[in-house]
Amino acid sequence: MAVVTSPARHRLGIAARTLAAVAGGYALAAFTTTALALALRLPRSEAVMVATLPSFLLFAAAVVWAFAARTAWRAWAGILAPTLAAAGVTWWLHGGPGP
Amino acid sequence: MKETFRQSMSWLHTWSGLLLGWVLFAIFVTGTATYFRWEITRWMQPEIRQTGTPYDAARAAWQRLDSVAADSPQWFVELPDGRAAATTLFWRHAGPGRRFGRETLDSATGRPVVARDTRGGEFFYRFHFQLQLPHPWGRYLAGVAAMFMFVALISGVITHRKMFADFFTFRPGRAPLRAWLDFHNVTAVLALPFYFMISYSALVIFMTMYMPWGGRVLAESASSARAGRPAPTASAWVAPADFAPMLATAQAAWGDGQRALKRIEVANRGTDKCTVTLTRADGPKISLNAREQLRFDGVSGQLLDPPVTAAGPGTAVHDALYGLHLARFAGPALRWSFFTMGLLGSALVATGLVMWTMKRRARGGAGLALVERLNITAIAGLPVAIAALFWANRLLPVDLADRGDWEVYGFLCAWGFMLMHPLVRPVMAAWHEQLRLGAALFLLLPLLDALTAGPCLRAAWQHRDWAHLGFDAAMLGCGLLLHFAANRVHRRLRLAATAAAPAASAGSTVHA
Numbered sequence: 001m002a003v004v005t006s007p008a009r010h011r012l013g014i015a016a017r018t019l020a021a022v023a024g025g026y027a028l029a030a031f032t033t034t035a036l037a038l039a040l041r042l043p044r045s046e047a048v049m050v051a052t053l054p055s056f057l058l059f060a061a062a063v064v065w066a067f068a069a070r071t072a073w074r075a076w077a078g079i080l081a082p083t084l085a086a087a088g089v090t091w092w093l094h095g096g097p098g099p
Numbered sequence: 100m101k102e103t104f105r106q107s108m109s110w111l112h113t114w115s116g117l118l119l120g121w122v123l124f125a126i127f128v129t130g131t132a133t134y135f136r137w138e139i140t141r142w143m144q145p146e147i148r149q150t151g152t153p154y155d156a157a158r159a160a161w162q163r164l165d166s167v168a169a170d171s172p173q174w175f176v177e178l179p180d181g182r183a184a185a186t187t188l189f190w191r192h193a194g195p196g197r198r199f200g201r202e203t204l205d206s207a208t209g210r211p212v213v214a215r216d217t218r219g220g221e222f223f224y225r226f227h228f229q230l231q232l233p234h235p236w237g238r239y240l241a242g243v244a245a246m247f248m249f250v251a252l253i254s255g256v257i258t259h260r261k262m263f264a265d266f267f268t269f270r271p272g273r274a275p276l277r278a279w280l281d282f283h284n285v286t287a288v289l290a291l292p293f294y295f296m297i298s299y300s301a302l303v304i305f306m307t308m309y310m311p312w313g314g315r316v317l318a319e320s321a322s323s324a325r326a327g328r329p330a331p332t333a334s335a336w337v338a339p340a341d342f343a344p345m346l347a348t349a350q351a352a353w354g355d356g357q358r359a360l361k362r363i364e365v366a367n368r369g370t371d372k373c374t375v376t377l378t379r380a381d382g383p384k385i386s387l388n389a390r391e392q393l394r395f396d397g398v399s400g401q402l403l404d405p406p407v408t409a410a411g412p413g414t415a416v417h418d419a420l421y422g423l424h425l426a427r428f429a430g431p432a433l434r435w436s437f438f439t440m441g442l443l444g445s446a447l448v449a450t451g452l453v454m455w456t457m458k459r460r461a462r463g464g465a466g467l468a469l470v471e472r473l474n475i476t477a478i479a480g481l482p483v484a485i486a487a488l489f490w491a492n493r494l495l496p497v498d499l500a501d502r503g504d505w506e507v508y509g510f511l512c513a514w515g516f517m518l519m520h521p522l523v524r525p526v527m528a529a530w531h532e533q534l535r536l537g538a539a540l541f542l543l544l545p546l547l548d549a550l551t552a553g554p555c556l557r558a559a560w561q562h563r564d565w566a567h568l569g570f571d572a573a574m575l576g577c578g579l580l581l582h583f584a585a586n587r588v589h590r591r592l593r594l595a596a597t598a599a600a601p602a603a604s605a606g607s608t609v610h611a
Contacts, residue, residue: 008200013547014186015246021235023274024215029310030312033310033312033313034313034315034316037312037314037316037317038316038317041241042411042413044317044409045414046411046413046414047313047317047413048313048413049318049411049413049414049416049417050134050411050412050413051313052306052307052310052314053303053306053413053416053417055306055310055313056246056249056298056299056303056306056309056310059246060246060249060250060253062117063111063163063250063251064108064111064253064254064257067108067110067111068104068107068108090316095318
């Protein structure tokens with residue numbers, strides 16, 4: 001946030017970033033997990049392990065990004081774009097547009 | 100956010116550390132105590148003394164289960180080893196539903212133990228990740244706290260990238276905030292890899308709860324496999340095989356030493372699918388799945404081939420993290436180092452919480468008043484509550500019904516009082532009084548032990564039972580630690596009082 005923003009705008013910015021960090025970060029971690037699990041083509045339990053283990057690292061990285069980005073808009077965009085990509089890959093691999 | 104990356108990370112560190120700091124402190128303290136879970140149980144049930152080998156205990160347990168749980172489909176037995184003294188039996192009741200029976204056996208007589216009812220070290224273990232909350236909310240809260248800690252660690256390291264250089268800077272004589280910051284940094288650097296390991300592995304342990312989605316999208320194959328398994332039918336009871344030969348096989352393979360038989364599990368009793376699994380005591384391997392096991396066909400009594408597990412690298416990493424968190428592989432020296440790092444972690448959280456209030460004291464406000472009081476309850480009040488649990492263990496009548504639950508009520512009531520107390524007392528006075536109370540309760544605990552469990556203490560001395568004696572020594576250590584902390588607060592109080600005296604304002608409250 002720039003130095004000259006009003007307190008209300010400042011609080012709104014923090015709320016938006018917090019939402020991006022918590023909800024957006026979790027969604028990013030969750031969809032990346034599903035996309036990886038489906039893409040890996042490993043035995044089931046191993047695929048789940050390899051896909052889930054790094055998810056919390058990704059979540060934490062998203063939280064850091066949400067508060068480090070220059071504006072709240074950038075914070076949201078930086079989390080939403082890869083989340084949508086991962087969701088798309090999940091949808092595609094999980095059945096996709098039909099047989 | 101703020102102007103620079105490091106400033107925004109400093110902000111993130113402050114708030115992610117504060118919001119669940121109190122929960123995190125309680126999780127850290129009880130988790131640290133859990134490293135000595137079995138030793139705590141030994142002290143809380145001083146009547147139980149281990150005699151004989153685990154194989155004697157196994158025979159006694161089998162006999163007992165044969166008489167109390169003959170029609171049960173599933174048996175579990177935990178045998179005594181160098182650390183746990185009692186034999187614990189669990190069995191699933193016959194019929195629908197998941198109801199279990201539980202009994203503690205005296206390993207010498209094979210009869211239900213005549214000892215006080217207590218949760219023992221199990222209380223700390225459960226509290227560490229369930230926080231006395233209804234299932235599954237405690238586990239979710241603990242997971243959120245672990246995630247906050249992980250974020251606070253990352254942002255803390257980024258904020259303070261010179262922390263390794265500053266490690267050698269300690270300025271106790273300088274302004275109080277500087278000294279606190281230095282101490283916060285020292286506790287952070289000393290065990291930083293431990294904190295990263297412990298917070299990430301905490302998330303990994305319950306990752307199927309916190310991040311179940313990978314399993315969900317791949318669930319089809321599993322559910323189809325389950326459908327292929329025949330449903331258990333209420334057919335005639337198939338008599339299980341004789342246990343003695345299986346026990347002899349285990350004894351021949353593992354011997355009577357430190358790492359003997361530890362666990363027995365009998366599954367599908369009464370069916371032709373019955374299996375008996377014998378597990379050896381934990382060795383120096385980190386992964387919990389590296390346990391040595393012998394599996395027998397429960398009907399023919401024949402030794403089965405070990406199950407083929409296609410453990411890939413993902414499973415290996417998961418098992419290693421899981422094993423590292425529980426540190427069952429650790430011998431006494433390593434266990435004490437984990438314990439020390441746990442204490443450092445508790446100090447890290449506590450100093451962080453106190454620093455938040457120190458920076459904001461000049462400004463005041465409702466938020467500050469709330470945080471200051473919660474800090475007192477969480478940091479100084481928790482030791483009082485833990486001491487109350489131990490006092491209740493020694494003072495409640497031995498034959499009280501649901502005695503173990505009453506011990507926990509004692510813990511919760513004491514903590515509740517510590518929550519009220521700062522509401523009616525000035526902040527620094529409340530700190531001082533709670534620390535002093537905790538110190539007194541811990542320092543007097545060995546005396547109480549001698550007065551109420553004298554014969555057990557004498558027997559512990561005769562048998563060189565270090566679990567019991569070491570516990571009393573550790574309580575003295577905790578008491579001294581709290582005593583020194585109380586002294587420091589007391590000095591600040593007196594300084595503030597002499598400084599405020601010339602001002603002579605009537606009814607002035609010390610807010611130093």
